Amino acid sequence: MALLTKKIGKYSGFEKRKFPFVYLFIAFPVIQFIIFWVYVNFSSIVLAFQDGQGLFTLENFKAVLNAFSAESTVGGIRVNLFMALKHSLLLWGLDFFILFPIGVATTYVLYRRLLGHYVFRICYIIPSLMGAVMWTQLIRYLVRTDGAITLLFKAIGVSVPERTGLFSDPTTAFPTIVAIKIAMGLVGNNAVLTGAFSRVPDEIYESADLDGAGFWTTFFRIAVPCVWSTIATLLTFALCSFVTADYNVFLFTGGNGGNNTETIGYVLYKMTLTISESTGKPFYGQPAALGLLLTAITLPIVLFGRRIIDKVYADVEI
Numbered sequence: 001m002a003l004l005t006k007k008i009g010k011y012s013g014f015e016k017r018k019f020p021f022v023y024l025f026i027a028f029p030v031i032q033f034i035i036f037w038v039y040v041n042f043s044s045i046v047l048a049f050q051d052g053q054g055l056f057t058l059e060n061f062k063a064v065l066n067a068f069s070a071e072s073t074v075g076g077i078r079v080n081l082f083m084a085l086k087h088s089l090l091l092w093g094l095d096f097f098i099l100f101p102i103g104v105a106t107t108y109v110l111y112r113r114l115l116g117h118y119v120f121r122i123c124y125i126i127p128s129l130m131g132a133v134m135w136t137q138l139i140r141y142l143v144r145t146d147g148a149i150t151l152l153f154k155a156i157g158v159s160v161p162e163r164t165g166l167f168s169d170p171t172t173a174f175p176t177i178v179a180i181k182i183a184m185g186l187v188g189n190n191a192v193l194t195g196a197f198s199r200v201p202d203e204i205y206e207s208a209d210l211d212g213a214g215f216w217t218t219f220f221r222i223a224v225p226c227v228w229s230t231i232a233t234l235l236t237f238a239l240c241s242f243v244t245a246d247y248n249v250f251l252f253t254g255g256n257g258g259n260n261t262e263t264i265g266y267v268l269y270k271m272t273l274t275i276s277e278s279t280g281k282p283f284y285g286q287p288a289a290l291g292l293l294l295t296a297i298t299l300p301i302v303l304f305g306r307r308i309i310d311k312v313y314a315d316v317e318i
Contacts, residue, residue, distance in 0.1 A: 047288035060289035075271030075286040076278060084262040087174065088243050091181055096238050099185035104231065106186065107193040108219050136251035139180055143167060167253055170260045177252060177261055189234055196227035228313040239305045242298045
């Protein structure tokens, strides 16, 4: 206490008058973290081991595990968690292993100012500037029965449902979501990666050109290592959404999530929504158990994945 008083005594009266403002400024995010992260997560862990009367039970976990082996009712909705997990992993793997590397390479190509790069950059960035709700509503309109994409498929001889849109038929609903993920996933991190590449001094690229390094050699040996800290951060965020991202299924399907389109993220949201809208006292034990189980699966994967990511390239100071 004496040491703290001694340190405070070094400040002038004007600086001391700033302390209350600084403390109040910091207090808001700290209180928000305590309420919305510490309390919510602690409450979820407790709920996972309680029944409707607040007594200890493992039935919530049994119900969740049973839903992985066969279709059953969990959290008030009928679902097959294995199929939902399968869809989530497919979409995540597509994004992590294919779309993200392509996006990094495409951003670099555009950044190196090839012929027409301004036009392509504008076309590439515009989708990332528009809200998800706007894009999903536009896409839903395009793939409905009389939508432009549906009519185009019919014109080129592709078989599509006659009386329903592409999201309304089990044979076309999930492939449509995959196609949308491919189209939109390429632009997701373009703005961030462009900013990262722009921090690399042009002199480094010029030196590589003088040494005879080719375009892609410069990309893999110079550009990527220089921006690897940004890429590693984006990959870590992607790992954190390993099984919980919903991929806008709720918006695309109008809240139905049917026709073979469920993901784990959507199932968690739908469970919570269904329980909240039910009559009587809401009980979130089964969604909490599912969330805790997914955390146990995801945490070691994220920690191990981050360790591997850090070893790919050493940190480069530019």
